Amino acid sequence: MIPVPVVVCVVGGWCVLYLTDTLIKSSRSLKNRYETWLSASGVTLSPFHIRWQTGLFNRLFARCARLHPQLLHLWFGAGMVFGVVSMFGSVALLTRTLLQTLSRMSSDTPEGSHEQVLQVVVPGVNLPVGQLAYFFFAILISGVVHEFGHGVAALREQVRLNGFGMFIFVIYPGAFVDLFTTHLNLISPVQQLRIFCAGVWHNFVLGVAALCFLFLLPVFLFPFYYSGVGALVTEVMEDSPASGPRGLFVGDLVWGLEDCAVRGVADWHSCIVQLAHNPQTGYCIPASSLQLTWAAGRAFKRLDGTVECCSNNSLTDICFSYSGNHGSKQFSCLPARRTMEDAPTCHTNADCRAAPSSALCVTPSLENQTRLVRVHHPPEKDMLFLGYPSHLRFSVSLSDFVPRLGFLRLDLPVVMETFCKYLVSLSGALAVVNAVPCFALDGQWMLTSFLDATLTSLLPERSRRELLGFFILLAGSALLAANVALGLWMVTAR
Template identity: 45%
Template sequence: MLQTTWIALILGFWSSLYLLDAYLKSNKTYSRHYYNFLERTGFSVSICQFRWYSTFFNRSFVRLGQWRPRLLRLWFTVGVLFGLVAMLLSVCLLTLLVINTLRKQPVDQQVLTPVMPGVNLPASQLSYYLLTLLVCGILHEMGHAIAAVRENVRVNGFGLFLLILYPGAYVDLSSEHLQVVSPLRQLRIYCAGVWHNFVIVIFALIVLFILPILLIPFYSTGSAVVITQVSENSAVSGPRGLAVGDPVTSISGCRVKDIDDWHSCVSHSIKEESIGHCLSREKITELDSTPKNLSEVAKAVDCCNSTSSTHLCFKYHIKSKSQDKYACLPARMTTDRPMCKYQSDCYIPKADMVCVYPALDNVTKLLQVFHGRKPPLLFLGHPLDLHYSVMLSNYVPKSSIIPLNLPYVLETFSKYLISLSGALVILNVVPCYALDGQWICHAFIELSLASVIPDREMRGLLYSVIILYGTALLLVNVILAMWMLFT
């Protein structure tokens, strides 16, 4: 139902925008002013698409393209080598995916996975996804523009667009200038986009790798995890529960130094019995508030008779008696005592100490969550409820003014840059109509086969066959990826 609502809102927005654009263009009163406005701003509206075009950045591209000419020539020549190798690897990889799928031997993870908001993209991640697409698109087109200036090809303008929900960028190069430069210089221009996308991947990998070092002045790691989000109306929310910013150090004696430790402690608490606490028999007798009229059978079920929110039924064992004893004890006071797992853990000379355990079923656990300087949270329930009630981070801020979610934002954005920019490399180098691979393939054929195949028509035929194969290959992979996504 939510997906249908979003689709209706998006279609309603684009329909309204298109109709408004058509009305203003056709209305005699407003059409002249509206056309002047579009010409001044560079805005344009078409079906499900909004564009902005400007020559404002042309001087910046010229300055960047004329900076260190020899270094830029080497930079974009390396980009040509990368683009050609990437094209070969991309075609081989996509062909292998199709063959494996037809032989019913699909790979565990699809290389091309369509990202669709509301289907396999959570709403909370939508901003990262759209921002990453915009950044990758801008830097991709900047690569084309700077390389074009370097090869004396005029840049007419630069623009941004929004297609339904997906942002992007484009650069307008002079087609006349492109046609007269040599194939090698064309390759430097055509390969610059995917080369810059690959550089983005490398840069994001480096940031992800050194992020803990970069954040050392502001965050501490390896001693606790910090709570970044608490689910509303969960078992741990509320004034006496867990709060955003609390550092969690242990769960019932299980040390928590990072998120992996947190997962291990939760898993351990599911498999093991609830931890016990050392208490003297004299103290048990003093604190026991079990109703006097309960039978031994009723005590084994619930010795507190569900009459108190502060007391819990505990069981313990006395050597002189074979059966377990039960006592309704104050949970907070009892769990403040030293922890124990076996009766021997409570041994103190000349003291009648026993290990009391929460009398619970096999699923419910009593856990102590130590979080900062506050009294430990007593959690009663299934450990997975605790696990899913909070979101955590390994980075504990050293000051209250330091943003709690900054490490998560940087990590998530870096991961999106790696995945989406890498996917753009794989897609754009495929020799397919309307992609960079089409022009890379044409320029490479002219560069390498002009002397071997002098006939231009024969080279054109070879180019057409390769482009048809690449287009069909990419189309089949997209169809298979969509089928895998929805089935």
């Protein structure tokens, strides 16, 4: 479900804004000056929608449209080809996404069993509140670049640009260009197609550029940050299993989880998955330090069948199991840190042959899916984590990059990396969605121009082409609406 505080804040904020606008307009002394200011500044306000339009950037658009005419002709020609291909490709992609969603709904497939290319994003539900700034800035930049493509392409085709603007609808920001419709209707269908396809083309280019920057980020940051030596802790959640006096701290460099080496964030995640799926690691301990506790009556079985032999509720002692001389299972309550500190890992007694002659392999006797893990972060002593490995993953934020100079921010590479990921995904999604032949989207005008450019000889009458386009747009709109509705239901019904 969508969090109630998010709904209250959004609805309440818009109600206050609209009520203030209504009160000012109802005031005799302020109404004229207020409406004059709105008209001069290009601001328009309506329920859950605020819009701003200006002509300040018209010269910038015109200057860009005059740069290298031949190069721009090739550029927007390539955009036209991409737009036509993406128009058909978006329909195939949405059809596949819809079938995947229906399959998950009918078979109760686990959410993580397969990834969907397109997903509905709801702030506060499947978008962390702490990353809202990334989301809004990325979608705003994607929208500005999208409309910039339309504006430059239109001026290049001798279509007048009335102005450029931005808006906020509910919580989603966006941008737009206002083109002179009369000029737009006078040019050929191919020219129109170049203009209408320029938006999705520029979104695609922006996504590719952000993706390249993401891959080359280590090269760009090399003079200031180095990588490949571990995972740097940039944030530790309060009251999490990784916090505390003997936990992890911001600035620690994690080198490994048990015997799994960590050279970066990807290794950290793979090691956690490996530890979660593999049996609990054991430790080679001298037999002389083991004290049998099963016979003393202190051990008992848990509901899941595992054994607990430390009945004093100690926060430092853990029950360990091991195989005795005759192969029988025995248990001993031992202090965890002293037992595991610098102890070689093992899985059977045979793995402890290299240890002192009387060493045995002892394994923590824990509940199912629970693990005891040593987190190596020298020069500090190992952190001992007891719990579900997935909790360790979400308790700590890490970075691949270690600053070379003390004044550099630890989280700057993470901020850049996260923003690039949002820019790639949102700019790509904007390209896909706008290319769908759907009412009120770029796909509607792309389809109309495409039909006029290709079917004029087969269907000379414009009314027949419009009728064909209407049915295609109706199907595309239904396909997009079904994806949004089912995707929103799947997200909010968790």
